[in-house]
Amino acid sequence: MPLSEHEQRMLEQMERALYAEDPKFATALEGSGLRTYTRRRVYQAVAGFLVGIGLLMAGMVAQQIWWVSVIGFLVMLGCAVLAVTGWRKAPKPGERAAGPGGAQPRRQVRPRRSMMNRIEDRWQRRRDEQQGH
CATH class of the missing domain: 1.20.5 (Single alpha-helices involved in coiled-coils or other helix-helix interfaces)
Incomplete structure (x- = not known):
């Protein structure tokens, strides 16, 4: 349920007060938002994709252990899906979930x-x- 204008104004006032009292703490809270979470998730998915490529190649080199290639491919596929869904859910650069003056667009x-x-x-x-x- 979206916030009313009065609730948005009160939230903005509380955010400004928090930044005025303890800017270091407020900045730390801002960094743990949705955008940071999705960015971290995309980076983890890319790293997992690279691990999947390594497993795929290792399975191809050691022909007796072909199932390692299959696992590598599945890891690559799963990480690609995670990266794409994380990228789509990430807020646009101008948007903020919460921050100083965090009014919605x-x-x-x-x-x-x-x-x-x-x-x-x-x-x-x-x-x-x-x-x-």
Whole structure:
């Protein structure tokens, strides 16, 4: 459920207060966000992919142990899937999950607000109609 504008403002005030009191701690918290997690996951997947290539080649060199090649291929495939899904889930460079002034981008807030305005207008019209009858 998205935050209301009031809740977003309060969150921003708390973030600013945290940065003012302890900027070192706030910076450490910021680094543990979704973007850092997905970046780390992609790097691990790339490293696993390279291990898979090594296993594939080792299995090809030692022809008696062909199953090592199969395991290497499966490791490569799994790591490729992890890298692609991690890359797709990563926030764009301009976006932030939480940070100083961590408001969400405008394009997400505006449609919700207009919908809420329409709902409030309808509610107000219904109340006016009921009071008028």
